[in-house]
Structure formats: structure tokens, C-alpha cells
């Protein structure tokens with residue numbers, strides 16, 4: 334059993350760690366405060382090959398493995414969740430469906446721009462009335478004269494409305510009991526995108542409501558087999574959970590880093606608070622749980638890279654690291670005392686950015702449902 338990263342994986346981790354420290358950290362607070370999408374950072378990440386890491390080179394990606402991809406997402410989240418989710422949603426949710434289910438023609442049309450990071454893609458599954466119960470999609474697509482005519486709406490869609498977004502893949506009902514996936518290019522008449530939604534956290538990430546009114550796309554924009562949409566998006570969510578789980582570890586690590594440093598600077602009762610056992614125990618518990626969380630994430634990623642079943646482990650990793658990140662930001666802020674409640678301290682941003690990790694790509698309850706199903710219950 335070999336628990337070491339390969340030299341290539343270490344190189345990826347060190348490169349992105351340096352990038353996060355030198356390029357993301359200095360602007361993270363400002364991007365959050367101004368709720369400004371990080372176009373410049375996306376361009377730089379694209380240059381580094383991190384906007385399409387697991388996509389094969391022949392389609393414009395970097396041809397990396399899932400472990401490397403998880404390391405990228407973890408290291409970015411350690412410093413800034415908005416930048417990390419921009420990469421993760423674009424890669425796992427936006428680009429992956431075209432890579433996994435697209436025809437050769439669709440891949441040639443979309444992947445080079447998406448995998449190189451020149452353009453972004455979004456994944457539109459959630460609807461106002463269909464969240465956890467995602468199969469309850471109400472959006473419809475009707476085949477008329479060689480075109481799919483889409484009607485309906487989607488909500489909370491990441492990356493859908495940036496200046497460089499090329500398309501969204503949506504689920505739509507194409508028959509009574511039939512769900513299919515369709516690629517809808519941005520700019521298609523009848524496809525309207527709301528102003529950015531106002532959020533508690535992830536403020537520099539792009540989140541929109543989408544509406545489709547007699548929005549017609551070519552018949553060839555059907556992604557994968559007709560009627561396979563539900564199975565396809567379940568597969569996409571399984572993979573996406575690895576990246577959200579990597580965000581959980583990254584956020585927990587970032588919160589730990591801040592608490593560790595602060596506990597040594599801050600003095601009370603004549604000594605650094607890190608000398609108090611109550612503080613040491615919190616940091617010791619966090620360091621232990623972060624190790625455990627990272628091991629779960631890397632195992633799920635490794636299984637996927639081996640072509641083995643990974644859905645159970647991905648759900649376990651997502652559940653565990655979501656709850657771990659909650660404890661981590663809470664304890665880290667506690668260690669910061671009143672200063673941690675002030676906006677000038679990074680932990681206050683990490684605290685706001687955390688909660689969504691227990692909701693997006695399946696809530697904690699949904700992960701437990703998935704795990705229970707895998708346990709045969």
C-alpha cells in the first residue's frame with residue numbers, strides 16, 4: 334500500500350499552493366467585499382492548466398488524474414472558496430458532462446474552449462421546486478421541427494452568467510417519464526439569466542437564476558442518449574462530490590492554519606493562548622480530523638482514477654468533510670475571540686463560506702441517504 338503522492342501530484346499541489354498564497358490570498362478579501370468575479374485569477378489558472386485538469390489533452394485539458402484535481406481544489410479552498418468553487422463547478426459540473434456523454438462532434442465543438450479555461454460552463458439541475466428531489470424536474474424540452482424547445486427555470490446555478498460563460502447543461506423533461514440533458518449556449522433567444530444572486534458566502538462566485546421561454550436549441554444539442562438524463566446527472570454528482578469534499582478539507586485546513594497562527598500571537602493571562610490546554614486540544618482534534626478527512630477524499634479520488642466504484646466513498650467524504658469544515662470554522666473563530674468576528678480577519682470570511690458545503694451537491698441528509706442505500710438499507 335502506497336500512501337505517497339506521485340512526483341506529478343506533488344508538483345501540482347506545490348504549484349497551486351504557491352499560486353493560492355501569492356496570487357489569491359492578497360485579493361481574496363477584496364473580491365469578497367466587492368462581490369467581484371475573479372476573471373484575472375481564472376485566466377491565470379487557465380494558463381497553469383488548472384481549468385480543465387482531468388480532461389484529456391486531445392480535448393484541450395491537462396490530462397491529469399482525479400487525485401491531482403482534488404489537490405487543486407483543496408489548496409484553493411484553503412485560501413479562498415469563491416475561486417475554488419469557480420474551478421470545481423466549471424470542471425466537475427460544467428465540462429465533465431460533455432466529456433463523459435458528448436458525441437465526438439460535441440466534444441470537438443465545446444471541450445477545447447472549456448478545458449483550456451478560455452470559456453466557462455455551468456450545470457443547471459436545481460429548480461425552485463426540485464432541489465434534493467432533483468428528479469422532480471419541471472423544465473420541459475419538446476422536439477419541434479428539428480429543435481428542442483425549452484420552457485422552465487433553474488435556480489442557484491454557479492458560473493452561469495459570467496462574461497466568459499459559453500453554455501449551461503440542463504436537465505429537462507423530454508417526455509412523460511423521461512429526463513434528458515441538453516446543452517444551451519449562452520445568448521440563445523429565450524434563455525434569460527438573472528442578476529447575480531446575493532449570498533451569505535461565496536460572494537465572488539457567480540450564482541444565477543435561469544429562465545427558458547420557448548428557447549430553441551438544435552436537436553444535436555441533446556447530450557447523451559435521450560431519456561438517460563437522470564442516470565447521467567447522478568454520475569456527474571458522484572464525481573462532483575469528490576471536489577466538494579476536497580473543498581471541505583481545504584476549508585478546514587485554512588481555518589486551522591489561521592487558528593494555529595493566531596493562538597501563538599495572541600497573549601492573555603501573560604502567555605500565548607496556544608499554551609492553554611483547552612486551545613491545544615481543539616487544534617489537536619482538528620489536525621486529526623483533517624488527516625482523516627483528507628484520507629477519505631483521496632481514497633474516493635484514487636478509486637475513481639482506478640476505474641473502480643467510488644460513489645459510496647465520495648458521499649462519505651462529502652458528508653464527513655462538510656461537517657468537519659463546520660467544526661473547523663467554528664472552533665477557529667472561537668480561538669480568534671472577538672477579533673474573529675471582525676471582517677478584517679480572514680476567519681470571518683471562511684466562516685460565511687462554510688455553510689454551503691453542507692448543502693450544495695446534496696445536503697448532509699442526502700449524503701446519508703446515498704450512504705444508507707450503499708449499505709443496503
Ligand SMILES: Cc1cc2nc3c(=O)[nH]c(=O)nc-3n(C[C@H](O)[C@H](O)[C@H](O)COP(=O)(O)OP(=O)(O)OC[C@H]3O[C@@H](n4cnc5c(N)ncnc54)[C@H](O)[C@@H]3O)c2cc1C
Nearest residue numbers: 456457458459464465466489490491692693694695696698
Ligand atoms: C451557492 C449555491 C450554488 C449552487 N450551485 C448549483 C449549481 O451550479 N447547479 C445546480 O444544479 N444546483 C446548484 N445549487 C443548488 C444545490 O445543489 C441545492 O440547493 C441543494 O441540492 C439543496 O436543494 P434545496 O436548496 O432545494 O433544498 P431542499 O431540497 O428543499 O432541502 C431543504 C432541507 O430539507 C432536507 N430534506 C429534503 N429532502 C429530505 C429527505 N428525503 N429526508 C431528509 N431531509 C430532507 C434537506 O436536506 C434540507 O435540509 C447551488 C446552491 C447554492 C446555495
